[in-house]
Amino acid sequence: xxxxxxxxxxxxxxxxxxxxxxxxxxxxxxxxxxxxxxxxxxxxxxxxxxxxxxxxxxxxxxxxxxxxxxxxxxxxxxxxxxxxxxxxxxxxxxxxxxxxxxxxxxxxxxxxxxxxxxxxxxxxxxxxxxxxxxxxxxxxxxxxxxxxxxxxxxxxxxxxxxxxxxxxxxxxxxxxxxxxxxxxxxxxxxxxxxxxxxxxxxxxxxxxxxxxxxxxxxxxxxxxxxxxxxxxxxxxxxxxxxxxxxxxxxxxxxxxxxxxxxxxxxxxxxxxxxxxxxxxxxxxxxxx
Numbered sequence: 001x002x003x004x005x006x007x008x009x010x011x012x013x014x015x016x017x018x019x020x021x022x023x024x025x026x027x028x029x030x031x032x033x034x035x036x037x038x039x040x041x042x043x044x045x046x047x048x049x050x051x052x053x054x055x056x057x058x059x060x061x062x063x064x065x066x067x068x069x070x071x072x073x074x075x076x077x078x079x080x081x082x083x084x085x086x087x088x089x090x091x092x093x094x095x096x097x098x099x100x101x102x103x104x105x106x107x108x109x110x111x112x113x114x115x116x117x118x119x120x121x122x123x124x125x126x127x128x129x130x131x132x133x134x135x136x137x138x139x140x141x142x143x144x145x146x147x148x149x150x151x152x153x154x155x156x157x158x159x160x161x162x163x164x165x166x167x168x169x170x171x172x173x174x175x176x177x178x179x180x181x182x183x184x185x186x187x188x189x190x191x192x193x194x195x196x197x198x199x200x201x202x203x204x205x206x207x208x209x210x211x212x213x214x215x216x217x218x219x220x221x222x223x224x225x226x227x228x229x230x231x232x233x234x235x236x237x238x239x240x241x242x243x244x245x246x247x248x249x250x251x252x253x254x255x256x257x258x259x260x261x262x263x264x265x266x267x268x269x270x271x272x273x274x275x276x277x278x279x280x281x282x283x284x285x286x287x288x
Contacts, residue, residue, distance in 0.1 A: 062119065064091070064117060064118070064119050064120065064121040064122070065090050065091070067121065067122055067172075068090050068091070068117060068121065068173075069090060071172050071173045071174070072090070072093075072173075074174070075173060075174060075177075078174075079098075079100075079230035080097070080098045080099075080100050080181075080230060081095055081096065081097055081098065081177060082095060082096035082098070082110075082224070082227055083095045083096075086114075090117075091116065091117045091118070091119075091121075092114070092115075092116050092117075093114065093115040093116075093117075093173075094112070094113075094114055095112070095113050095114070095115065095177075096110050096111065096112055096113075096222065096223070096224075096227070097110075097111045097112075097113055097177060097180065097181065098110055098111075098229065098230060099111070099181065099184060099185070099216075100230050100231070101181070101185050103185070104184060104185040105208065105209045105212035105213070106134075106184050106185075106212050106215070106216055107216070108216050108220075108229075109215065109216040109219045109220075110219045110220060110222055110223045110229065111130055111132060111134065111219055112130070112131040112132050112219075112222050113128060113129065113130045113131055113143070113180075114128070114129055114131055115127065115128050115173065115176070122169040122171070122172065123153075123169050124152065124153075124167075125149070125150050125151065125152060125153075125166075125167035125171075125176075126150070126173065126176065127150065128144075128145065128150060128176060128180065129142065129143040129144045129145075130143035130144075130145075131143060132218075132219060132222070133215075134184075134215060135194070135197050135208075135211050135212070135215060136183075136184065136187060136194060136197055137187040137188065137189050137192040137193065137194055137197045137198035137201050138183055138187055138188055138192060138193050138194070139193060139194060139197075140193045140194070141194075145180065145183065145193070146191075146193050147179060147180070147183060148165045148166050149165075149166070149167055149171065149175065149176055149179050150167065150176065151166040151167060152166065152167060153166055153167050153168055154166065187201055189201055189202050
């Protein structure tokens with residue numbers, strides 16, 4: 001049985017106005033990905049959020065729905081995920097997860113996935129699965145992942161997972177998605193869900209990366225026409241023009257150049273001091 005990937009999710013109180021900060025990382029791996037503070041909605045009143053073409057989405061009441069509406073609003077500001085709702089149902093999310101890590105074998109991929117929630121959210125975890133095949137050591141053929149953050153709260157003696165490694169109400173959708181991205185970037189091959197992919201990743205990284213690139217290129221067909229893919233590439237600064245420097249010196253007149261010298265005669269006094277090697281009236285005898 002495959003040992004599921006263990007992630008550590010730490011919730012840090014950022015104050016009532018700033019919400020909470022979540023840090024996702026692997027246990028004993030020293031690899032963490034910080035998530036900025038966000039402010040969950042605490043209102044019990046009607047909440048209207050219209051994401052994209054979901055103009056019919058107006059939900060009333062329900063702790064799970066209010067929590068999810070708040071999280072959806074925050075995630076809509078992020079460029080690495082594209083979220084839509086299935087039939088305007090806040091409990092069913094259809095999303096595109098974008099890999100923007102330039103060091104990842106899946107960089108540039110747009111991977112369709114689905115998350116479902118119950119009325120017990122956030123006290124029970126959501127489900128997550130990819131809707132497209134991804135050749136990866138920790139992804140099953142049906143698109144599901146074995147990852148601790150999606151497991152029900154509480155310690156599991158059978159798997160050896162501690163309660164702190166599993167789902168808790170302090171976590172949220174963003175921590176799940178970032179954990180999935182971490183898994184895509186850095187597979188756990190000691191307990192693979194796809195043994196063949198695990199062996200290839202370990203023994204033939206070049207072939208694995210090639211297959212990953214093929215999957216990335218295929219995924220681009222799923223990018224919506226009105227969606228702008230994010231990129232980590234920064235445009236290089238424009239080259240400095242040498243013509244500008246040449247023009248400066250060509251148009252300058254030597255007699256008009258002023259490098260900060262004083263017009264009060266102090267320059268002449270300084271020149272005399274340098275020429276004599278000492279100031280008038282000062283000698284070595286004075287030191288004695």
